[in-house]
Amino acid sequence: MTPQPIQNFYDDKIAICYGCGRHNEHGLHVQTFWDGEVGVAHFMPRDYHTAFPGVVYGGLLASVIDCHSIGTAIAAMYDAEGRAPGTAPEITCVTGNLNVTYLHPTPMGVELIINARIKSLTERKALLETEVLAGDLVTVRAEVVAVRVKSRANFLVDG
Helix, strand or coil: CCCCCHHHHCCHHHCCCCCCCCCCCCCCCCCCEECCCEEEEEECCCHHHEEECCEECHHHHHHHHHHHHHHHHHHHHHHHCCCCCCCCCCCEEEEEEEEEEECCCCECCCCEEEEEEEEEECCCEEEEEEEEEECCEEEEEEEEEEEEECCHHHHCCCC
């Protein structure tokens, strides 16, 4: 398991994503740890992440899955190239597709474990299968396509 999350290697200027940006004070702060096969994240929903009493809001779960899957893809791409995270040139991805299937209501008050596995990987794309566990119960499954793009710093607008 990597000693620190892949998100710690994202460029400071652009680490502002609502889901995983360490510089977004209001964000979810998703952190992805890569072990060479599985990306693992832990997330504790807060009281205001509710859909209705006792159940986590599904849109929040999709956001957590999205950022964690992209983080896993980035870590896997560095690994496939035999490079340490954060080395140049920067590897970054965006979401090409996010397909979420809700299997069971996800309960509040339980730390969620999110596991992402690479189903296929090329230099330009990764296909991932991600699941959310509440205890031993898989509550959500998703398939995510991550697409490699030039540095996210290119998304910044001067002005």
